[in-house]
Amino acid sequence: MDYLDFFDLKEDPFRLTPDPYYFYPSESHNEALSSFNYIVEQKEGFFMCVGDPGTGKTTLLNTFLNTEKWKDRAGIALVLTPRLSPEEFLLTVLEDLNVKVKNTNKNEIIKAFRDFLIENSMIGRRVIIIVDEAQNLPDETLEELRLLSNLETEKEKLLQIVLIGQPELRGRLLSDSFKQLNQRITVRATLRPLTMNETSDYINYRLVKAGKGTVIFEEKTKKLIHKLSKGIPRLINLVSSRAMMAAYLDMSRYVRKRHVMYAVKHVSDSFIKTTRRIVTFPRIIVYSLMVCLIVAALIVMNRVKEQDQRGQSLSEKGTVPLIASESAAPFIEHKKLPKTAVVAVDAANVRAKPSLDSERIKSVSKETALEIIDEFTETTGMKWYKVKMHDGKEGWIADKTVRIVNE
Structure with a gap:
């Protein structure tokens, strides 16, 4: 009996291909898809959707492209290789839209494109340019897109432009240029990692889509998968698929925590590196504290011994040591001044916990000074500072949004 037959499934529920059939409408994904449809329906100019790798940007795109509503009502140019010069970009777009040009003179290209847009507008047909991995667009091509957005009539935009990319795209667009x-x-829309509840529902959702079957992921298993994957759909799929295989080899229809840990040992190096950090982090803290305590105890014992010897020596000479003498100065411990975080961006979010998924407490403006009272580093390497605001409230702020003084 093979893997799928054992679990009574029609297909692998956790394959990594961006299949729109498996599109899971989490809160952020559903919001992004609705926004996508809205800008086309209302003929808005630009739409930007960003998300970290593995959060489902390509699946979202394929879901939109497979929407029956727009198959006959829109001409779509999909640019998957954005590292193009402005001229190459324009020719790629026209080729996708089946617009014929007599020569490659830029003025002629723009004229032919405008005529095409006006013709489609008159019959109520949308024209959309979609750029995937848009963070890789050269500066001059991004500027060309801005110029293309000027193609409009007195009443409406003739062209909708969709930029899909990683968070650095948002950072680039915030620059003065x-x-x-x-x-x-x-x-604008942002695809966020799934919450714990969404992760549990996501696993069940994909199992049902694949034929439901007889496989059961225990709740403890789902919690562990969410912890290891950080809610990234691609990583959820990866570890869930391998965990099911481990359960199959164990001839168990229940996927348990031990199957997940077995799976982690057999996935990519980057995933193993991440999960190892998650599992061993508390132990590292314990060992570090033990070493620090031992070293501190030895230093104190050594100083006490030196002071006893010095006191004994002075008493033998009939001299009483001064309490605040210069000789005692090296043993005075000066308290380190607290560090201060100064907001380095136009606006930064202070959150309840050190996570981009956490609730936003407050937004603070540029040059606001905040007292740092704690630090935390995620397994991904992202660093957070716990800060106290002027109103006395405390929260967490990402290190990328601030600069540190008084260090």
Whole structure:
């Protein structure tokens, strides 16, 4: 009996391909898809959707492209290799839209494109340019997109432009050189990692889509998968698929925590590195504290011994040591001044916990000074500072948004 037959499944529920059939409408994913449809329906100019690798950007895109509503009502140019010069980009778009040009003179290209847009507008047909991995667009091509957005009539935009990319795209558009382009992006969406409840529902959702079957993921197993994957759908799929295989080899229809740990040993090096950090982090803290305590105890014992010897020597000479003498100065411990975080971006979010998923407590403006009272580093390497605000409230702020003084 093979793997799928054992679990009574029609297909692998956790394969890594961006299949729109398995699109899971989490809160952020559903919001992004609705925004995508909205900008096309209302003929808004620009739409930007960003998300970390593995959060489902390509699946979202394929879901939109497979929407029956737009198959006959829109002409779509999909650019998957954005490292193109402005001229190459324009020719790629026209080729996707089946627009014929007599020569490659840029003025002729723009004229032919505008005529095409007007013809489609008259019959109520949308024209959309979608750029995947848009963070890789050269500066001059990004500027060309801004110029293309000027193609409009007195009443409406003739062209909708969709930028899909990683979070660094948002950072690029915040720079002064792209201020005008950033102002034209009317709708934005961010794909966030899944919460614990969403992860549990996501696993069940994909199992049902694959035929439901007889496989059962225990709740403890789902919690462990969420902890190891940090809610990233691609990593959830990866570890869930391998855990099911481990359960199959164990001839168990229940996927348990031991199957997940077995699976982690057989996935990619980067995933193993991440999970090892998660598992061993508390032990590292314990060992470090033990070493620090031992060293501190030895230092104190040594200083006490030296002071006793010095006191004994002075008493033998009939001299009483002064309490605040210069000789005692090296033993005075000076308290280190607290560090201060100064906001280095236009606005930064202070959150309840050190996580991008955590609730936002407050937004603080540029040059606001905050007292640092604690630090935390995620297994991904992202660092957070716990800060106290002027109103006395405390929260966490990402290190990338601040600069540190008084160190």
